Amino acid sequence: MLVILSPSKTLDFNRIRNDVSSTLPLYLEEASLVAAELRRYNPKQLARFLNVSPKLADLNANRYSVWNTDAHSTEGKPAVLSYKGDVYQGLQAENFSDSELEFAQKHLRIISGLYGVLRPLDRILPYRIEMATPLKVGKSKNLYAFWTSKVTAHLEHVINETNAKTLVNLASEEYSKVVDSKESEVQIITPVFKDFKNGQYKVISFFAKKARGLMSGYIIRNGITNPEKLKLFSDDGYYFNDGLTKGNTWVFTRN
Numbered sequence: 001m002l003v004i005l006s007p008s009k010t011l012d013f014n015r016i017r018n019d020v021s022s023t024l025p026l027y028l029e030e031a032s033l034v035a036a037e038l039r040r041y042n043p044k045q046l047a048r049f050l051n052v053s054p055k056l057a058d059l060n061a062n063r064y065s066v067w068n069t070d071a072h073s074t075e076g077k078p079a080v081l082s083y084k085g086d087v088y089q090g091l092q093a094e095n096f097s098d099s100e101l102e103f104a105q106k107h108l109r110i111i112s113g114l115y116g117v118l119r120p121l122d123r124i125l126p127y128r129i130e131m132a133t134p135l136k137v138g139k140s141k142n143l144y145a146f147w148t149s150k151v152t153a154h155l156e157h158v159i160n161e162t163n164a165k166t167l168v169n170l171a172s173e174e175y176s177k178v179v180d181s182k183e184s185e186v187q188i189i190t191p192v193f194k195d196f197k198n199g200q201y202k203v204i205s206f207f208a209k210k211a212r213g214l215m216s217g218y219i220i221r222n223g224i225t226n227p228e229k230l231k232l233f234s235d236d237g238y239y240f241n242d243g244l245t246k247g248n249t250w251v252f253t254r255n
């Protein structure tokens with residue numbers, strides 16, 4: 001079983017554990033092409049393009065001006081410990097044991113607009129770019145066109161190599177769209193988390209993001225490789241709702 005997650009916009013490189021081994025991203029050369037395109041934008045242009053404040057635009061313009069592949073070995077930090085958004089608050093990877101990090105390295109992948117696909121312990125540099133950003137890279141009209149074949153091929157390779165058979169999609173729609181599943185024989189299960197509000201079950205973004213992290217952490221801490229065991233997930237009061245579940249879209253609800 002292989003799990004995919006989205007990255008987060010929020011990064012924290014100040015509180016990184018120094019007791020874990022790390023790896024380099026698999027697609028650094030491709031990432032350098034994306035970074036080179038972003039380097040062409042001045043801060044004012046970058047603010048509009050990334051839809052960020054002038055302060056964030058300045059910060060990221062500076063980041064891309066010095067971004068290089070070699071710096072990942074000396075300055076990069078493990079991805080799963082660097083992301084600090086809602087999903088990663090639920091994941092709580094900073095509390096993983098060595099064996100849990102080892103399991104995550106084999107069974108978890110993070111989809112990224114800059115790096116394509118990351119293993120949890122791949123070293124990254126601070127960046128800001130979303131998969132849906134309409135950035136042209138070479139002959140590719142956008143990041144989906146640039147990354148889809150590479151990301152899909154990698155996931156297929158890992159699934160075949162580990163005999164995983166199931167892909168658990170805990171990424172947002174923006175990032176999971178980069179996976180081309182049309183001709184794949186792999187079972188893709190997409191958990192959806194809903195809260196009861198105003199008389200009906202609804203997806204509430206903040207809670208749903210955190211729940212995707214919680215489920216990822218549940219999988220890693222329990223070493224789960226059988227997707228049926230996901231139905232036992234009960235963190236934060238969620239439970240598997242068979243009545244709302246349709247096909248491989250598994251719905252988890254809480255009141």
